[in-house]
Amino acid sequence: MTAAGEASPHDPPGAAPDGEDALDRDPSADPLSVLFVSPMDLSGRSGGNVATKEIAVAFARHHGVELSLVCPRPADALPPGLTDGAERAWFLPEKPAGTMEWHARSQLPTLRAHAAAERAVDPDLIVARVGPSSVFTPLAALVTRTPYVALIRGMVGRNLKFGTVVDALVRANALAADETYVAYGEIADRYGLGEDATVFPNAVDPERFQPMDRAEARERIDAPIDPGDFVVGFVGSLKQRHRVGDLLDAVAALPDGEAVHVLVVGDGPQRDALESRVADAGLTDAVTFCGYVDHDELAPYVGSCDATYGVVDADNPSNPIKCYEYLACERPVITSATDELGFVAERDLGVALDRVSPETVADAIARLRSLDDDALAEMGRRGREYVVENHTWDRLADAVVATYRE
Structure with a gap:
């Protein structure tokens, strides 16, 4: 048990010590132009889709961020938090559930989306949910010398036919990134990231999940x-x-x-x-x-x-x-x-x-x-x-x- 005023060893980065407020945000700082790149359908039902959507919405409502998106064209409309909160969006082809072919077909559209985003918003930071199609995002960050944050939220190559290739791609993203956040320690172990990865476990939007009688x-x-x-x-x-x-x-x-x-x-x-x-x-x-x-x-x-x-x-x-x-x-x-x-x-x-x-x-x-x-x-x-x-x-x-x- 940690003493009052200290962060618990189980607390994620940025967690407030007991009795303290959340991270201070400087209202005078210029807005940060963030390009959020997702291979997940942000209107989808799966746990991975929902978690990625929740992360994107958190950036959209951050008062210090101007958010732009690169993501598959949603099967349904983008969630309200992104419809209202994202400044721009470049859509990749719609992504059918359970297919690997999409990851190959999305490569050229992803490259074009990065080029368009660079011209339109010149992002200060690229944040990407890493997936089997994350080829051009780290390259775009490298070419444009834009800081890159990789989010690895699961065992990406697990149970995939070309899992070894996908795992190599995930590791390449982590090595190219300025910061890598993983959802649990075994991800860092799988990709040999050691202390180069920060464990930030899954989370919740407490406004959406309220206690009820x-x-x-x-x-x-x-x-x-x-x-x-x-x-x-x-x-x-x-x-x-x-x-x-x-x-x-x-x-x-x-x-x-x-x-x-x-x-x-x-x-x-x-x-x-x-x-x-x-x-x-x-x-x-x-x-x-x-x-x-x-x-x-x-x-x-x-x-x-x-x-x-x-x-x-x-x-x-x-x-x-x-x-x-x-x-x-x-x-x-x-x-x-x-x-x-x-x-x-x-x-x-x-x-x-x-x-x-x-x-x-x-x-x-x-x-x-x-x-x-x-x-x-x-x-x-x-x-x-x-x-x-x-x-x-x-x-x-x-x-x-x-x-x-x-």
Whole structure:
């Protein structure tokens, strides 16, 4: 435990020590022209799309930044924070989901977009979400001698056919960058970046994820929750690495009469298998599959929960954005004891598991279930206070701008 006035070892760069305000912003400084380059559809549904959109919006609302965009033409309209906040946008071809061909087809349009941006806005800084198509962005920064910040938010080459080539490209971006920010330490390890990378974990927009009264939240969603149910919620894509099966098996193993209800919010390739698992275990009345819910509409679903679930698969390292959103909604979290999420145990904001299994998840549920409403509410309040102070997307924008100003 760190002493008051010191930053926690789990705090991201730019985090305010306890009792201090956020980073000061100099209102007299000239606006910084930032070109934000993304291979992600900023109107897309995936976690990567949402996180990238949130980062771009944080730069757009930073009063010291004039933001321009290079990104795929959105399948839907750009989010309001970018429609209103970005000065200019150069669109790459629309990006279909789940295709690698787009990354090849986008190369020439990316080069043209950089040339157009250089003529139109002459950016002071290029910030890019690094992806499989990030070829010309570091070259453009080098040729124009523009400072370059690389954001590596996941294992880019993982599970890709040409993963080795993609990983080499990601490493080249990191080496070319003036600053590299990664979402968790294993990314730096994978690409051999060592101390050349700064770990800035995922974050949340606390204005979007506000705490709600539990009873009111449950009235706003379509789920058969009994008044006495202890609700454990999961939000995200239904993929193996999110270990939703362990949550369902944990509930099946709880003693009869525990009155635990699981709220599964999301869709994905495992949904049919998980629904069959629930039926086979006789848990149909104890589990609700809500399907996909738009990111802007998630708060009532999280607010309906007593506890939340967002763990890390040991074979697929990650830093679940959902955990920060849960905490912003003042809900305790069951997660994994990773370096980035170590603050959960340190600050008593839920349960951090050393190992994910049905048994450890069941124990975590039982521990939280044993707390009274006041204790859970206090745990939730501490969680929101902590993430608002230390894990917002605005802090990432602050850190990048502050580094450039220095």
